[in-house]
Amino acid sequence: MMVHMPTESAIDDMPRGGPDASWLDRELQTDRLEYLDRDDAAGKKRAVVRSLDRMGRVFGLHERFARVAFDEIRDVPDAKVLELGSAHGGLSRRLLELHPSAHITVTDVEPGSVAAIAAGELGDHPCVTARHADPAIHVELRGGGLLNSPIHPRPQIVVATRRLRRGR
Template identity: 65%
Template sequence: MERMSQSNVDVSDMPRGGFDASCLDRLLETDRLEYLDREDVDPGVKRSVVRALELTGEWFGNHEKFAHIALDEVADVPDPRVLELGAGHGGLSAKLLEMHPTAHVTITDVEPESVAAMAAGPLGSDERATVRLADATEIDSADGSFDLAVFALSFNHLPPAKAVRVIAEGTRVADKLVIIDLPRPPAPLHLVRLATMLPLAPFIPFVHDGVISSLRSYSPSALRTMAALADPAVTLELRGGLLSPQVAVASRR
């Protein structure tokens, strides 16, 4: 468990590896947007990426794994109120509802098309689920509205200043914010990971976005800095990384 306080820091220029990142690590990042974040991309391409994320989450058990991580944080809450940010396809929320019979889940995304698709599916008719449009950097909910907020595999889409806002907002509306994302490995290992993906990136939209996600992933150092800037009262616990998802649990004490 770590607690930090910083001031007079311009986070907008922070490398994804943090201010203490090596020269090589600083080269392994990009400002290029994923297909999911671009407005000049065919909607069909975006849907293919979202569908691939949903399917790989099912095939590799990520939805269930992430649901366990989230529910462990509210194990002592009888009827947890959970907010999913950047839900995309809603696979994680569906698993949360399946695994916890009394949980109430609010499923959100900033993309109207994604929200409409989730609302038109099983989540839209589940009495314990609410599907709505929401920007994770400016959540339209009162302080303490939720026991838990979870943001899975989308945090890397945000530039540092917006990521700070998500931490501030997530810990404002929920008792805990769980961020699950790609780990940022040491630069030599990062090069190996990128080398396995780059040959397919020009041909497969899902891999294209995966390469950019890897380049935009945050290190533990960067996460600590952003948590401290979100609010000095935010406490951050980091777990996982390297060969497993990086998990950050933020709360205010």
């Protein structure tokens, strides 16, 4: 095991909001699964994803996150981008508007989200690939894990709009 990597139990004991979760996040956390984490609520899961997409558009979150990513690849022609946990693809849609020659692989752990992206306008874009992938299975993103995998070989930037957590 690498010294700088958290142990299995450290990840398991981490709050859902990640290591920087506020006291309120920690106080309100329960053991009850959220709709996005449940396999028995496909309809509600899609409704939550649609609501998150709408919220991202209304409050400018897609724009804000896309601009942060764009600033990193602005001068890179045909930049390779890997989006982790894309759910609805809002970040990638906006990033493609800002950088039309970017090649983006959108991934999500939820097959329904990947299917919806692949069947939609974003999935029809010639520079977009939609893939089912669980980044949690790749413990080390920087080393020999996800960034050197066949999911998306050697991207210039990896983006995600929410913290990744282990498991579902």
